[in-house]
Amino acid sequence: MENIEDGNMDTEKAREVIVEFIREKVHEANAEGVVLGISGGIDSALAAYLAAEALGKDKVLGIHLPELNFTPAEDVLDATEVAHRLGIEFSAIGISDMLTAYLENIPEGDKATTHAKGNLKARIRMSVLYYHANMLNRIVIGTGNKTELLLGYFTKYGDGGADMLPLGDLYKTDVWELAALMGVPESIINKAPSAGLWSGQTDEKELGITYKEVDRFLSLLLEGTATEVVRNTVGITGEQADSVMRRIKMNAHKLRTPPIADLEHLR
Ligand SMILES: Nc1ncnc2c1ncn2[C@@H]1O[C@H](COP(=O)(O)OP(=O)(O)OC[C@H]2O[C@@H]([n+]3cccc(C(=O)O)c3)[C@H](O)[C@@H]2O)[C@@H](O)[C@H]1O
Numbered sequence: 406m407e408n409i410e411d412g413n414m415d416t417e418k419a420r421e422v423i424v425e426f427i428r429e430k431v432h433e434a435n436a437e438g439v440v441l442g443i444s445g446g447i448d449s450a451l452a453a454y455l456a457a458e459a460l461g462k463d464k465v466l467g468i469h470l471p472e473l474n475f476t477p478a479e480d481v482l483d484a485t486e487v488a489h490r491l492g493i494e495f496s497a498i499g500i501s502d503m504l505t506a507y508l509e510n511i512p513e514g515d516k517a518t519t520h521a522k523g524n525l526k527a528r529i530r531m532s533v534l535y536y537h538a539n540m541l542n543r544i545v546i547g548t549g550n551k552t553e554l555l556l557g558y559f560t561k562y563g564d565g566g567a568d569m570l571p572l573g574d575l576y577k578t579d580v581w582e583l584a585a586l587m588g589v590p591e592s593i594i595n596k597a598p599s600a601g602l603w604s605g606q607t608d609e610k611e612l613g614i615t616y617k618e619v620d621r622f623l624s625l626l627l628e629g630t631a632t633e634v635v636r637n638t639v640g641i642t643g644e645q646a647d648s649v650m651r652r653i654k655m656n657a658h659k660l661r662t663p664p665i666a667d668l669e670h671l672r
């Protein structure tokens with residue numbers, strides 16, 4: 406039993422529940438397996454470990470989608486190492502030419518902002534994963550965790566585009582714990598989380614708060630604790646708390662299906 410007393414979950418049990426969840430979702434979809442993007446980061450490494458445990462190595466296809474002269478060499482090595490250790494099917498598909506072709510064929514593509522271009526990369530990756538899912542009768546595993554989902558810290562229909570989210574109820578701090586339990590390589594566990602969408606980007610820098618702080622903040626908030634009390638308990642500044650609250654509010658749309666204009670009363 407893990408440290409349930411201090412608010413952490415029973416990680417071994419979480420592993421069992423998630424493994425069963427993955428099996429069930431693949432079965433329900435009548436699919437022959439799963440596809441997922443393996444970046445060299447911890448979320449996708451953990452998702453790959455759980456999928457391989459759930460389905461067996463032959464039913465998991467991992468795809469690394471690097472960008473030439475941009476994706477760090479250690480990410481390529483770490484992604485390859487995950488696939489090698491698990492014995493899953495793996496391919497590396499560069500996305501640079503796709504990105505260039507896209508921007509060359511869109512009006513004023515040369516003026517794309519870092520933000521628009523970064524999100525485009527995430528959406529190109531998503532479309533490559535779905536191409537393989539279509540071709541192989543598989544479903545796509547998304548790697549979003551609870552922290553990212555609550556904050557809306559993902560690209561809508563980019564890395565947010567998936568058929569299931571096995572890590573969706575694990576805070577990032579739980580992800581670290583479960584990854585260690587499952588034997589994910591240390592080089593991956595010790596790496597600073599990054600969306601890798603623009604140069605020098607790390608999650609904690611962009612969010613302006615550490616994962617440890619934001620996870621504590623979010624879990625207390627979900628328990629119904631007042632914002633001011635949460636802020637003092639976690640020991641963050643008013644600006645940090647405001648920024649987290651703003652993200653939650655501003656990005657809530659990402660967790661809903663698109664609204665539909667209601668015409669029922671016209672029938
Ligand atoms: N109220 C609303 N109702 C319905 N739709 C709304 C909306 N407000 C914006 N939108 C739509 O949403 C779009 C903005 O959302 P989106 O395109 O996702 O873009 P946005 O949220 O601005 O940017 C994505 C963020 O996620 C981060 N990210 C991305 C990928 C991976 C990771 C990671 O952790 O690894 C992090 C990235 O660094 C950046 O901070 C708008 O252009 C608009 O189309």
Ligand SMILES: Nc1ncnc2c1ncn2[C@@H]1O[C@H](COP(=O)(O)OP(=O)(O)OP(=O)(O)O)[C@@H](O)[C@H]1O
Nearest residue numbers: 442443444446447448449469470548564598599600
């Ligand atoms: N270079 C890449 N190759 C393949 N998939 C990628 C790549 N970059 C991002 N992805 C996909 O997008 C997901 C979201 O990225 P994110 O950075 O949140 O997760 P991560 O890289 O696995 O872990 P971390 O958050 O610690 O960096 C990844 O888990 C992966 O599935």
Ligand SMILES: [Mg+2]
Nearest residue numbers: 444446599600
């Ligand atoms: Mg990453």
